[in-house]
Amino acid sequence: xxxxxxxxxxxxxxxxxxxxxxxxxxxxxxxxxxxxxxxxxxxxxxxxxxxxxxxxxxxxxxxxxxxxxxxxxxxxxxxxxxxxxxxxxxxxxxxxxxxxxxxxxxxxxxxxxxxxxxxxxxxxxxxxxxxxxxxxxxxxxxxxxxxxxxxxxxxxxxx
Amino acid sequence: xxxxxxxxxxxxxxxxxxxxxxxxxxxxxxxxxxxxxxxxxxxxxxxxxxxxxxxxxxxxxxxxxxxxxxxxxxxxxxxxxxxxxxxxxxxxxxxxxxxxxxxxxxxxxxxxxxxxxxxxxxxxxxxxxxxxxxxxxxxxxxxxxxxxxxxxxxxxxxxxxxxxxxxxxxxxxxxxxxxxxxxxxxxxxxxxxxxxxxxxxxxxxxxxxxxxxxxxxxxxxxxxxxxxxxxxxxxxxxxxxxxxxxxxxxxxxxxxxxxxxxxxxxxxxxxxxx
Numbered sequence: 371x372x373x374x375x376x377x378x379x380x381x382x383x384x385x386x387x388x389x390x391x392x393x394x395x396x397x398x399x400x401x402x403x404x405x406x407x408x409x410x411x412x413x414x415x416x417x418x419x420x421x422x423x424x425x426x427x428x429x430x431x432x433x434x435x436x437x438x439x440x441x442x443x444x445x446x447x448x449x450x451x452x453x454x455x456x457x458x459x460x461x462x463x464x465x466x467x468x469x470x471x472x473x474x475x476x477x478x479x480x481x482x483x484x485x486x487x488x489x490x491x492x493x494x495x496x497x498x499x500x501x502x503x504x505x506x507x508x509x510x511x512x513x514x515x516x517x518x519x520x521x522x523x524x525x526x527x528x529x
Numbered sequence: 530x531x532x533x534x535x536x537x538x539x540x541x542x543x544x545x546x547x548x549x550x551x552x553x554x555x556x557x558x559x560x561x562x563x564x565x566x567x568x569x570x571x572x573x574x575x576x577x578x579x580x581x582x583x584x585x586x587x588x589x590x591x592x593x594x595x596x597x598x599x600x601x602x603x604x605x606x607x608x609x610x611x612x613x614x615x616x617x618x619x620x621x622x623x624x625x626x627x628x629x630x631x632x633x634x635x636x637x638x639x640x641x642x643x644x645x646x647x648x649x650x651x652x653x654x655x656x657x658x659x660x661x662x663x664x665x666x667x668x669x670x671x672x673x674x675x676x677x678x679x680x681x682x683x684x685x686x687x688x689x690x691x692x693x694x695x696x697x698x699x700x701x702x703x704x705x706x707x708x709x710x711x712x713x714x715x716x717x718x719x720x721x722x723x724x725x726x727x728x729x730x731x732x733x734x735x736x737x738x739x740x741x742x743x744x745x746x747x748x749x750x751x752x753x754x755x756x757x758x759x760x761x762x763x764x765x766x767x768x769x770x771x772x773x774x775x776x777x778x779x780x781x782x783x784x785x786x787x788x789x790x791x792x793x794x795x796x797x798x799x800x801x802x803x
Binding site: 386389390393394418419421422423425426429433434435439440441442444445448449452455487491 | 540541542544545548549551552553555556571572579582586
């Protein structure tokens, strides 16, 4: 039960963080994908099944809150949760280089599948160079967020 | 291996495939009306959370904006004061225009009623405090075809006219009015409804003196003094004032003290009779 409420609280916090970030830095096109970072954290630190389920839930939430193609975030986040879930208990997730590499790969993978799906539905956005900076943003914010998640979940005794 | 064991062993994979099918269904059912309405409802439901967040974030921004506005407040205040002054002047002008318009309108009506050749409304623009009862300046001159000796009257209800004086000198855009209270002014006058003639002479005060009234003429206090027909430039029967007292002068005539029928201290809009 503690795990369930902690997950709900974390997701709500991340949605709020997303809204606040958008509100404050409305002029920038760059925005870290907070829920993607959380799914990666769950995949690396908590468990494979949890990553798939939370990927599905967080994706649904993103799809509801974004007026884009419905289901695209659900599919992509769930896939990331599933793929990176295989790394659970197979690598040392506490290593910085593992975390950074995972963040980078997840971000690139997310963008790649996301744009493929959108273009397959003829909804692809016009290409801009800021897309190359998104993984960088994800790495910086993701690394900090991972540290916070690890500290918080350890504090609660979930990991 | 039983199905249960297989599902337990490959739980993430099974879940993934089930959820994938569901998400692909979502992707393909974008056009579905029910999905769209459900999504709209959810967005509406979640949008309420944006309001307090926006308020919290906007608060320091609003405070900062208020401080920025404060720096412009003084300049804005000066501008507004300036505009207010302008508006006040416009208001006064507007009122004057309306007042003039009403006077012109009444004058046109009166002209026909009294059979004057022409009535020209004029405005007093200057009155010297040293020569308060001697003369005043009006804002019309040759540009209004005014000429010397034309009578100037004042009216309050356009039924009665009261003699104020005559045009003394005329300039291009101004004229000087010789008031009947000026000691240099002498206007032939008579007692209304009586055949008693005399000359109204100014005394430099609020009172007028009617000279050359014969001793045998019966003049009573309260009699009305009007212009006589002796002077061709001034129409007869224009009211001047009322008799205040009657004395005997050293010249062997009656000296009739006359008070003007109007407030000679308050002359603003006058009319020149042509």
